[in-house]
Amino acid sequence: MxxxxxxxxxxxxxxxxxxxxxxxxxxxxxxxxxxxxxxxxxxxxxxxxxxxxxxxxxxxKSYTLEKPNLVILADNSTSITENASDLELFVSELKNAEQVTDIFDIASYKFGATLDVFDSLSFADKNTNINKSLTSLKEIYAREQTIIILLSDGNQTIGEDYSYFKTDQNNTIYAVVLGDTTKYKDISVGPILTNKYAFLKNKFPLETYVSYQGNTAISANLSVKMNDKIVYTQNLNLDSESNFKTIALDVDANTVGIKNLVVEVTKLPNERNVQNNKRSTSIEVIDEKTKIALISDILHPDLGALKKAIESNKQREVQILKSNTANSILDDIDLFVLYQPTSQFKKTIDFVKNKNANSFIVTGLQTDYSFLNDADLGFEIENGYPEQEVFGVLNNGFPKYDISKFDLTDFPPLASDAGPVTFNVTQETLLGTRIKGLDIQQPLLAVTEKNNSKQAILLGENLWKWRMQTFRNTNDFNNFDEFIGKLVRYLTSAKSKSRLNVDYQKVYDGNGNAVITATYFDEAFLFDQNAKVSIRITNTSTDQVKNIPMVLKNGYFEADLSNLIAGSYAFVVSVKNDSKSESGNFVISEFDMENQFVSSDNEKMEKLVQNNGGKLFYPSQINEVLKVLSENNAYVPTEKSTENIxxxxxxxxxxxxxxxxxxxxxxxxxxxxxx
Known part of the structure; x- marks a missing residue:
């Protein structure tokens, strides 16, 4: 004082x-x-x-008696199911032993992919992450004397290698190995690597591997099935030295839809675990080929140049048609390229306008400008000008997409008799016009947008010369083809502005979480967090229906479908008191990583405890565990004094x-x- x-x-x-x-x-x-x-x-x-x-x-001064912590860490994954009784009995005896409860403060946790409080065990977790659980406990019990008893089969499916985990200096890790540690003869199929989507009439790659565990030479047959139809077979010869075989092939995508792929290897004599002899996944084959009509009543080299440039992307198909083509044929067209239109194009242009379709108009020396001006297409071109040579000038400030890689070096002029053009809709210039070395501040190539439709207009012919000059410059046509390809992709892309939007995957791995998210906006297109959004799930095989309310998260609604069994499903997302809905289909592939292991991994668990001052035990050694815990002089309660003013x-x-x-x-x- x-x-x-x-x-x-x-x-x-x-x-x-x-x-x-x-x-x-x-x-x-x-x-x-x-x-x-x-x-x-x-x-x-x-x-x-x-x-x-x-x-x-x-x-x-105050005095307290502080006991060390004894943390029981139990594996709750599906691979422990057969040893559930051993685990539960071990935990029960450990918690009820007086020589332990007198010395330790006991806490219990369970884990699968994440750490959780031990209230009850379901053995339903489809992933195991031992390293993450140990790391979480290290943070929880920082600077406290803690003994961890890990009860697991040691088979980790995700996360960093736990055998290298190192805890704090005042902590110790013991491990109890659950399951059979005997090494059995086993052959297994590895993960299937492929795309989520494939295009119709194309090939898609598929890659996996087959591994073998055993000492004798074996022979097995591998098959790849797509929708229960065998598309590939191979005979495998493996032994203790050559125990790994990579499988790589290309599969034909001949029909549209979701395709179930199964890679399976035949069972070995007396093989104990056959669940890892098969792996499955799914891929969606889609027909996204864009159909483009190149309409012209004249023959011109530009037609071939445009067709070649557009079809350099195999997902685009160009049809060269006349202006009198029936509307029934035009119904399936995604983009109309109108080459040097005249009054004969009236029916075609009326069809394009009524359909609100996207178009690309190319004018030239045979174009009827008076007809185009009367067609009310959003622009007006002065006519009566003589034929002249026009050069393109790249507009580096074009905002719609990147055109900076387009090279106009040594490009010859186009032929044009068009006068100045006036737009009555918003337009963006891709290429300006230069005549006799003077930039006349007029577009040569421009795009417009009106009523959710897009339009491009090019005021000149002889594009074929540009494509040929590209080949002279670079020995390929990529420069020109990519420029036209980007323009076509822009014209064929559509931006839908829907108040209800759903985000999901077509194929979900059976070992992961299936999640569907949705956003809903009011009439002012502001996110409506008070909306009641629900999803209706139908199993297409059993017709079983499940209605699930979608939970509001941070700026979206979510439905967790991870409890669904493997199979094909259809869904409908709807909003209460609103007629809007979105539907779709998805597949949950059949796969459980936890069932791929033949035996327990006692070697990794042994390495873990050695790195952390502990010891390895088995379920039958409960008395040895109790003896170590009760007789170790390092594990005793500590009296601590606290001074307070x-x-x-x-x-x-x-x-x-x-x-x-x-x-x-x-x-x-x-x-x-x-x-």
Missing amino acids: EIKTVLYIILAAIVALGIAVFQYIYKQKAKSNIHLLLAFLRFVGIFGLLLLLVNPKFLR VSLIDFKLLLGLIILAFAAEWFIRKYNGLI
């Missing part, structure tokens, strides 16, 4: 004593024992109040003494008739 505080206490005692003496002794002529008692009580009360004002601080005002006894002194003084005065 500081000297200043001591002086204040002495001063408080003097003041309190002075007040008491002045009131009960100094002024009283006849002094009695009652006056002395009252003076004492007044002194105690006033001195106590003054002490509270001074508020001296005292050092208080406490203010005098925290002492309730002093407050009670002050109240008692003033109350007793008042009562004695009244009892004796003193004023």
